[in-house]
Every structure is written in structure tokens, then in C-alpha cells.
Amino acid sequence: MTKSRILTGITTTGTPHLGNYVGAIRPAIRSVSDDSQAFFFLADLHALIKCQDPEKIQQSTKEIAATWLALGLDTDKAVFYRQSDVPEISELNWVLSCMTAKGLMNRAHAYKAAVDQNVADGLDADSAVTMGLFSYPVLMAADILMFNASDVPVGKDQIQHVEMARDIAGRFNHHFGEVFVQPQARVDDNVAVLQGLDGRKMSKSYNNTIPLFLPEKKLRKHINKIKTNLLEPGEPKDPDGSTVFQLWQAFATDEQCEQMRQAFADGIAWGEAKKQLADLINEELAEPREKYEQLMANSSDIEAVLQQGAEKARALSRPLLAQVKAAVGIRPL
Numbered sequence: 001m002t003k004s005r006i007l008t009g010i011t012t013t014g015t016p017h018l019g020n021y022v023g024a025i026r027p028a029i030r031s032v033s034d035d036s037q038a039f040f041f042l043a044d045l046h047a048l049i050k051c052q053d054p055e056k057i058q059q060s061t062k063e064i065a066a067t068w069l070a071l072g073l074d075t076d077k078a079v080f081y082r083q084s085d086v087p088e089i090s091e092l093n094w095v096l097s098c099m100t101a102k103g104l105m106n107r108a109h110a111y112k113a114a115v116d117q118n119v120a121d122g123l124d125a126d127s128a129v130t131m132g133l134f135s136y137p138v139l140m141a142a143d144i145l146m147f148n149a150s151d152v153p154v155g156k157d158q159i160q161h162v163e164m165a166r167d168i169a170g171r172f173n174h175h176f177g178e179v180f181v182q183p184q185a186r187v188d189d190n191v192a193v194l195q196g197l198d199g200r201k202m203s204k205s206y207n208n209t210i211p212l213f214l215p216e217k218k219l220r221k222h223i224n225k226i227k228t229n230l231l232e233p234g235e236p237k238d239p240d241g242s243t244v245f246q247l248w249q250a251f252a253t254d255e256q257c258e259q260m261r262q263a264f265a266d267g268i269a270w271g272e273a274k275k276q277l278a279d280l281i282n283e284e285l286a287e288p289r290e291k292y293e294q295l296m297a298n299s300s301d302i303e304a305v306l307q308q309g310a311e312k313a314r315a316l317s318r319p320l321l322a323q324v325k326a327a328v329g330i331r332p333l
């Protein structure tokens, strides 16, 4: 039996935060096993769509790579690479573009949202919409199909893109013969979507995040900023709906969850609950944080790991691209 191939990309804009960690990074790293083959990559070509600041792109690539490595990603088992180091992806992107209906891209959420916003603002519908944004799902299809991924762990917002990749693969196979595996989006309902400091979903766009590798003091400061209600010490508090409790759940054992639930019922002070929360989170992150700092100070070590990953990836992408080209008629004479 062939092993399932799990693949997911991380766009290199921004600094990883607790929401990324709990919702994506931690489950991905834990999912690495001998029963499947995992591909994780830094989607820096995708980053260009959202960010035209070269320093930020580079810094974010470094931070995200260091984060995954510091958290113990096993790069002997998982293929860990930077999208732009695998030029076959860009080449495949073009071939797939020629197989993708424009009408399919017209329906992509990210593009449609940009158009709707423009219209609402009284601007030209395509104002500031780049071809990168418009054809973003094709590049994502190239990422996925390049490695014949069967399973693509993503957040709900990305399901549509994986379905488009299926569509594109199906169309290609129908026309040129079976080359691609049709991927399946995997949305894990068991992983929490964390709330941020203000109680909304933790997200860079809401500016309510707790960065993952803050120095301990700053981590405590951030946690103290989490919005709570005005209940006094001694007054019973409702854990459900509380951001403090939700974060607790993301890091605690079942037993610790029960204890905290009881403490809420007994009226634990918000300050005390936050202190315990900071202790708990710090316990899980202290060691990786040290490793992270080391890696950040030695970026050539990160680069070396990425280059090894690219070699492993290209050992697969080169022959697949050759197969694709031969299938479409781009062949030696």
C-alpha cells in the first residue's frame, strides 16, 4: 500500500503566534509518523501576493522556519522546504494556469472579497487586485499536485482552494492521462481556533495576537492584557466563553482542565488565573524558545536545513515535472 502524503504550506508573512501554534503547527509536527509522508513548506511565493516589503518577507521566512525547527519538527521524516527553492513548482504553475478556467478563479473567495470591498468603497472593481491574487489558487494547486499529496490539512478558509486543486487535477488527467493524485482537504475539528486578546479569533489582521516566542516577561505581560469581565475575586466565573480558560484548555491536560473549571466556579481572581495560565504556557514553550533564539542567531543553520529539504523535494518534483511536460507535448524532438 502506498503511504498517504500529507502536505501543507505556511505563507511567510508575519510572526507565528499562539493561534498558529495550537491550530496548525503543533498538530502538524505531532502528525509526523512512519505511517504517512509529510511535506511542510514555507510559501514565500504566496507571501508576495500580500506583502511587498522584502525585509518582512525574509524575516518572516526566517522566523517561521526557526519556529518549526525549534518545536522539534523531525526533518528526517518530514520534507521541510521553501517553495521558491523548488523552481519546478513555478513551472508547473504555468502549465496548470493553461488548464484552469478563468471562471473558476472568478469564484475564489479571496479574490471575490477584494472585489466586493472595492465595490463597497466605490472604487473600480479590480482596484489593487493583482494577477497574483487572482491566480493564487493555481499556485496552490501546483504546490499540492507537484508532490501528489493525498491529504492537505488546512483551515476552513482554504477548503475551497484545495477543491480547486482537485478540479484542476481532474481536468488535466482527463485531457492528458492520469498524472496527478486528487487531493483531499483535511480540516481537524478537534484543534481549537484560539481567541485573541480581545476575544475575537486570534489573527494578525485583528492585531490581537500573542506571539509564540515572546521572552517570558513579555509573554506574561501579553497574557495580563487578555480581556475579561469585571467579576471580583470570590465571584464564580463562567469558564465557557472565557479567553483565559480557552487558552488554558489548549495547553492543559484533562485533569488540569477540570481543576481550572473548579477554580472558576470557586471564584478564582482573574489575576491569579492569568498567572497560572502564563506558568502553564511558559512550561511548554521555555525549551523551544531557547532553541528558537539559538536558531535565529545562526540563520545559516536554518538555511542549511532548508537546502537539504529542497534537495529531497526536488528529487520528486523534477521527475514529476518531466512527466507533465512530456504529457502536454513539451518533449525533446
Ligand code: TRP
Pocket (backbone or CB within 6 Å): 007, 008, 009, 010, 011, 043, 046, 139, 140, 143, 144, 152, 153, 154, 158
Ligand atoms: N494559502 C495557504 C494559506 O494561506 C498557504 C498555502 C500555500 C498552502 N500553498 C499551500 C496550504 C498548499 C496548503 C497547501 O494558509
